Amino acid sequence: MRAVALGGGHGLHATLTALRRITDDVTAVVTVADDGGSSGRLRRELGLLPPGDLRQALSALAAAEDGGPLWAEVFQHRFGGTGALAGHAVGNLLLAGLFEVLGDPVAALDEAARLVGVSGRVLPMCTDPLEIEAEVTGLQNGDISRIRGQVAVASTPGQVQRVTLRDPGRPGHPPRACAAAVDAVLGADVVLLGPGSWFTSVLPHLMVPELHDALVRTRASRTVILNLVPQPGETAGFSPERHLHVLSEHAPTLRLDAVVADHDAVPTPARLRKAAAEMGATAHLDHIADPNVAERHDPDALASCLRKALGLTGSGEEGRWR
Template sequence: MRAVALGGGHGLHATLTALRRVTREVTAVVTVADDGGSSGRLRRELGLLPPGDLRQAFAAFAAEDGGTLWAEVFQHRFGGDGALAGHAVGNLLLAGLFEVLGDPVAALDEASRLIGVSGRVLPMSPEPLEIEAEVSGLDSEDATALRRIRGQVAVATTPGQVRRISLHPGGRVERPPRACQEAIDAVLAADVVFLGPGSWFTSVLPHLLVPDLHDALVRTTATKVVILNLVPQPGETAGFSPEQHLDVLFDHAPLLRVDAVIADRDSVPDPPRLRKAAERLGGVAHLGAVADPEVVGRHDPDALARCVREALGLERGSTGAGAAHGGGAEGREGQQWR
């Protein structure tokens, strides 16, 4: 089963960790709009793709492929107060490969070979992108007034309510962002595509704002699955219900339809409302105990993998999206899911 997961940061890490329990054919398509921390410094100083979210994807693959040392080293940050302070080893390695090879996709494929992982990591765009958001609640005299905020960190940490985002190449609002062709090809060839969980406005929605990638997500015959967050995120989605996450998602991409929505049952105050919201989008809601009982706000990879299997109809006796819609490998090629 060829799976593609789109996202960034810890949310994408959770999806990839769970998916490797379902199939080894996994491609991560990663957001490239980060402008904070080590990634932001490398982006500003070298003009490269921000490597942080890409690094997280490699760490997830390495940990699942038995490369726990590589995963730990990739995530290790230098201490002290010198020039390297705060930089992650994986960020520096990827930045070096970007500069030496001059092609981000070739660099990421070389990193996969170097670390020895079977999953593929791709950027959603070959160029660094900038997020711009319309935010309400920042004007003390008019709570409905909208203000524009630029930058991933500013959007993620705003005390206001994000209403809508746009995406463009850094400093070039006159043209739309370019998609990574290999990412487009992966989405079109996939048996199943996943969106979420993660920072909704800065890690999940940006993929839908790259025109050619959006078109590929609309056109692909793959089964499409949305994985919802466990808790609202301050600033970005504070006060959002689970169904509001879906409303925002499809407000930004009204042509997109999904086959399944996965959510943690304890994170859904009104299950019938979520089921109706999923049905309006053409999908089926699957509620399960997918939260890690030890860590608040984190998915349990084994539990999430089981829910993914159920949603795709891989569990014995289940009637998930893959079975119900006839999509994916079995529907297109007569092969069994594996």
């Protein structure tokens, strides 16, 4: 089964960790608009793709054999202290070096995947760093404010209404999708969106024209995985069904096949089922939260729920995707 997961940060890490329990053929398509922390520093200083979310995806897909777990741990290690390296993750620095030496982000990520022991592939949604711009209410007497930057959008005390993407290197032009990412979506059997920061990790994929068109046209089964809790700033006060409504507002022609959510995170299941049906999907509610880690999905439980949502039950699982 060829699976493609789109997102960024911890949400994409959760999806990839669960997908590894279902298939070895996994491609991660990662947002490239981060401007905070180690990624933001490297982006500003070197003009490269922000590597943090790409590093997270590589770590999630690291194989269990051939030294993969050690390299995955090294990739995630952050330097301490107070010097120039403080706060930088080893994987961020290694990816930045590969980007500069090879001059091709896709080739650099393929080489990093080989080093870490990834059985699938990690791709950027665009090969140029992007900038998120959001329309926000609640900041100035009910007027709409425009704020720019992933960190600013994620931490705004206002209510995000809509996001768009800008390519700082090509003002006035829409962002260009990574061709390999578009091909992966079109050739997939299963495509997954979410969980993650809704306006800064999930929706940006739909703001890239070629990637949006591929998500609409693909013959793959399309599944959305909802967050366990609303996020302060971005989605404060959002119900589970509101997440789907916002998704539909940003991509009116996108149809879904399944929506996966944690049973305890859905106060009114009937409303979620109705919202899912409006997008052509069936809602699947199960206990998929990690009981030991707050606000994190349990990989085994999420994998089990995904199998049900994708119809991967019984002895005919493998044959269905051949």
